[in-house]
Amino acid sequence: MNTQQEFSRAEKFWMNFKLYQAWRFIVLNIKILMAVYQSKRS
Amino acid sequence: MAKVVVIGAGFAGHTAALYLGSKLGKKHEITVISNRDVFSYLPSWVWLGVGHMKPEQTIFKLKPVYDRKNVRFVHAAAKEIHPDAGDQYVLGEEVGTGNEIRLDYDYLVIAPGPLLNFAGTPGLGPENGFTHSICSLPHAVKTRDSYLAMCERMKKGETVKMVIGTGHPGATCQGAAFEYIVNVHKDLVKKGLRDKADILWLSNEPLLGDFGVNGVQIKRNGHVMRSEEFIQSVFNDHGIRYQVQTGVTKVEEGKIHWQNYEGDEGTTDFDFAMLIPAFKGQPFKYVNKNGEDITSKMTNPAGFVLVDGKYGLPYPELAQTPEAWPSTYQTPAYPNVFAAGIAFAPPGPISKPFTNKNNLLIAPAPPRTGMVSGVIGRLVALNIADLIETGKTTHSEPMTEMVAACIASMGDSLWDGNAVTIVMRPVVPDRKKYQNEFGRDLFTSHLEMGVSGAWMKFMLHHTFMWKFKARPGWTLIPE
Numbered sequence: 001m002n003t004q005q006e007f008s009r010a011e012k013f014w015m016n017f018k019l020y021q022a023w024r025f026i027v028l029n030i031k032i033l034m035a036v037y038q039s040k041r042s
Numbered sequence: 043m044a045k046v047v048v049i050g051a052g053f054a055g056h057t058a059a060l061y062l063g064s065k066l067g068k069k070h071e072i073t074v075i076s077n078r079d080v081f082s083y084l085p086s087w088v089w090l091g092v093g094h095m096k097p098e099q100t101i102f103k104l105k106p107v108y109d110r111k112n113v114r115f116v117h118a119a120a121k122e123i124h125p126d127a128g129d130q131y132v133l134g135e136e137v138g139t140g141n142e143i144r145l146d147y148d149y150l151v152i153a154p155g156p157l158l159n160f161a162g163t164p165g166l167g168p169e170n171g172f173t174h175s176i177c178s179l180p181h182a183v184k185t186r187d188s189y190l191a192m193c194e195r196m197k198k199g200e201t202v203k204m205v206i207g208t209g210h211p212g213a214t215c216q217g218a219a220f221e222y223i224v225n226v227h228k229d230l231v232k233k234g235l236r237d238k239a240d241i242l243w244l245s246n247e248p249l250l251g252d253f254g255v256n257g258v259q260i261k262r263n264g265h266v267m268r269s270e271e272f273i274q275s276v277f278n279d280h281g282i283r284y285q286v287q288t289g290v291t292k293v294e295e296g297k298i299h300w301q302n303y304e305g306d307e308g309t310t311d312f313d314f315a316m317l318i319p320a321f322k323g324q325p326f327k328y329v330n331k332n333g334e335d336i337t338s339k340m341t342n343p344a345g346f347v348l349v350d351g352k353y354g355l356p357y358p359e360l361a362q363t364p365e366a367w368p369s370t371y372q373t374p375a376y377p378n379v380f381a382a383g384i385a386f387a388p389p390g391p392i393s394k395p396f397t398n399k400n401n402l403l404i405a406p407a408p409p410r411t412g413m414v415s416g417v418i419g420r421l422v423a424l425n426i427a428d429l430i431e432t433g434k435t436t437h438s439e440p441m442t443e444m445v446a447a448c449i450a451s452m453g454d455s456l457w458d459g460n461a462v463t464i465v466m467r468p469v470v471p472d473r474k475k476y477q478n479e480f481g482r483d484l485f486t487s488h489l490e491m492g493v494s495g496a497w498m499k500f501m502l503h504h505t506f507m508w509k510f511k512a513r514p515g516w517t518l519i520p521e
Contacts, residue, residue: 005274012279015460015492025494028463032447035465035486036520 044070044430047132047147049120049326051076051104053084053412054383055153057419057521059113060512062151065427067112073145075134076154077119079104081510085412086503087182088221089454091316092229093190097183107512118143120154120324125340125376126331149426152347153382153419156321159210165293166209166319172295173209173315176222185316189226192314196230196238202313205298207244209317211289214407216245216253219318220273221451227280228453228460236281243277243284244298244310244317246404248394250274250286254406256393256471258464261484272462272489276452285310287396289404290317305399321384321407323347340373347381349373351389360390361481364442364472370435371422378429380422383415388441392470413446414469416521441470445486449499452491461495463488 007015014020046066048059051074062072080101089095108115118134132150134143158177160167168174174185192202206223208216223243230236243250251257251269258269277284285302292299298310298317323345328337341347350373352366360366366389373379381387388408395405410418417439425435445467453459465488471481478484509519 005271006278007275016458018493021492021494021497024490024492025497028488028490028494028498031488032463032465033520035445035447035467035488038445038486 044148045146046070046072046149046151046426047145048072048074048151048153049076049132050152050154050383050385051078051081052153052155052383053415054385054419054422055151055155056081056104056510057416058151058153058382058423059108060111060510060516061420061423062426063108063111063113064517065423066430070430071114072112073114073116074104074108075116075118075120075132075143075145076104077117077137079115079117079137081107082179083503083507083510087176087179088218088225088451090182091176091185091189091222092225093186094225094229094454097179101179102507102511107510111512116143116145120326122327122329123150123152124329124331125150125373125379129331130378148378149429150379151382151419151422151426152326152379152385153415154324154326154385156384157324157345159320159322162320162322163210163290163293166290166317172293173317175319176218176316177215177318188314193230193233193235195313196235199238201238201240203311204239204241205244205310205312205315205317206241207317208246208406209290209293210320211246211291211301211402211404212407213246213318213320214254214409215318215321215411216247216406217409217448217450219245219316220253222316223282224276224280224450224452225454227282241282242310243282243286244288244290244300245284245286246289246406247286248396250277250284252286252393252406254391254393254409255466255469256480258466258487258489259480259482259484260487260489266480266484267489269464269489272491276462276491287404289402291402293317301398301400301402301404303396303398303404305402323385323387339375342387344387346387347373347385349381349386351387353387353389355390357390357395361471362473364440364470364474366390367440367442367470369438369440370425371418372425372435380426382418382422384410386410386418408441408470412448413521414441414444417444420521442468442472444469449495449502451496451499453496454500456493456496456500458493459496460491460493461499462491463495463498
C-alpha cells in the first residue's frame with residue numbers, strides 16, 4: 001500500500017524559501033477570502 | 043419579546059449565540075446553556091498534544107463575552123427537550139448543584155457538539171481504554187503527558203511504536219489526526235528522537251488524503267492533482283508508514299485489532315496510540331406534550347438531529363443528489379428548532395462507504411467541524427433573526443454550496459514549521475453543477491504546502507480567538 005511518491009527537491013526548496021513563502025502567504029489569504037466571499041454567506 | 047435558547051457553546055453554538063446576541067440581544071432574550079463554562083479552540087490542541095501550547099492558551103471564559111453581547115449564560119447540562127407548541131422548553135441540570143433548570147423558548151438551536159463514542163470500540167479511549175485522544179481538553183492534556191513520557195523512554199534509548207489515526211470504522215476528523223501525526227514527527231525530529239519512533243497512520247479512509255470528504259482535487263499546470271498523491275508524498279518524506287481502508291474493531295493493552303476492505307483481520311502493536319473515536323449525537327431525550335418519548339422521530343440512530351435533508355438515499359444516488367443535503371438546518375416537525383454543527387444528521391457519507399466480506403461497514407463519517415460548524419451557526423442565527431423580525435427565513439447554505447478552508451499544521455515553528463493549506467469548493471461534491479468526476483470547482487479548490495501555511499495557522503489561532511471573544515471587528519473575520 002505504501003508507495004514511493006515524494007516531493008521533488010525543487011518543491012522542497014520553494015516550500016521553505018521564505019521570500020517566496022511570504023508571497024504565498026499573501027496570495028493564500030486573498031484566495032481564501034475570495035473563496036469565502038464568493039460562497040453565499042447569504 | 044422572543045426567547046431563543048442555544049444548547050452548546052462550541053464553534054456552531056457559540057457563533058450562533060454571538061450573532062443572535064448582536065442582532066437581537068437588546069430586544070429579545072438569548073440564552074446559552076452549556077455544560078462547559080469556557081470556549082475551547084480545538085484546532086490548536088494538535089499543538090497542546092505535543093506540549094507546544096499551554097491549555098490555557100486555547101480557552102477563555104464564556105460569561106464575560108456573553109455579558110457584553112446581551113446573552114444570558116446558564117452553566118448546565120441540557121437533558122430533555124420538549125418541542126411541542128404551547129409548552130416548549132429545555133430541561134437541564136445545573137453544573138455544581140445538580141439543580142433542575144427549565145428554559146422556555148420560542149426558538150431553539152441544538153449545537154452541543156459530539157458525544158465521543160469511545161464505547162463504540164472496546165478498549166478505546168483514555169478513560170476506560172488504552173489509547174489517547176485530542177478531542178477534549180482533559181484528553182489532550184493526558185495525551186501530551188503520555189507523549190512526553192514516551193519521549194523520556196526514547197531518550198533512554200528505547201524504540202517505541204506510535205499509532206495515530208481513527209479508532210472506529212465509521213470515525214471522522216481524520217484531519218485532526220493527520221495534523222497530530224505530523225506534529226509528533228516534527229517534534230521528534232527537533233528532539234533528535236525521530237529514529238527511535240516507528241510511526242504508523244492507521245485510518246478508515248478509502249484512500250490516503252480522503253479526510254472523509256472524498257479527498258481534495260485541484261488543477262495545477264493543466265493536470266488534476268489529488269490529495270492522495272500529496273499526502274503520500276508527505277508521509278514518504280517524513281518516514282511515516284500508513285495503512286488505510288482499515289477499521290479498528292477492538293483495542294487491548296498494546297494491541298490494536300482491525301479489519302480491512304479485504305476482510306482480513308489483523309493486529310498492530312503499539313506503545314502510544316492516539317485514535318479518534320466515532321462521534322454520536324448527545325443523548326438528549328425529546329418529549330412531546332403527552333409525555334411520550336419522541337427521540338427516535340427527532341434523531342437518527344446515532345443521535346444526530348434530523349433536519350431539512352433528504353434521508354435514506356443509497357450512496358450512489360446521494361452522490362448524484364446535491365439537493366439532498368440540508369440547507370436551513372430546521373427540523374421538519376418543528377420549524378423553530380434548528381441543529382447546527384456536528385449535531386445535525388447528514389443524509390449520508392461524502393466518501394464512498396465500503397462493506398467488507400465480514401459485513402463490517404468501513405465508512406468515514408462526514409466532518410462537520412471548524413468552518414462548516416461556524417458557517418451553519420451563523421446561518422441558523424440569521425434565520426432566527428429573520429423569523430422573529432419578518433416571519434420567514436432568507437438564508438440557506440447546504441454543504442454542497444459551502445466553501446471550506448482548512449490549514450493542517452505540520453509543525454508550529456514560524457521558521458521551519460509547515461502546513462497544508464486546503465480550500466474546498468464545495469465541501470460536499472455537487473456533480474450536477476461541476477461537470478467533472480469530483481463534483482468540485484477545481485479552480486477555486488486549492489492544496490499547497492509550505493512555511494506560509496504555518497504562518498497562516500498561527501494567524502488563525504489569534505484571529506479566531508479574537509473573533510470568538512467578540513472583540514471589535516469580529517464579524518469581519520469569516521467563520
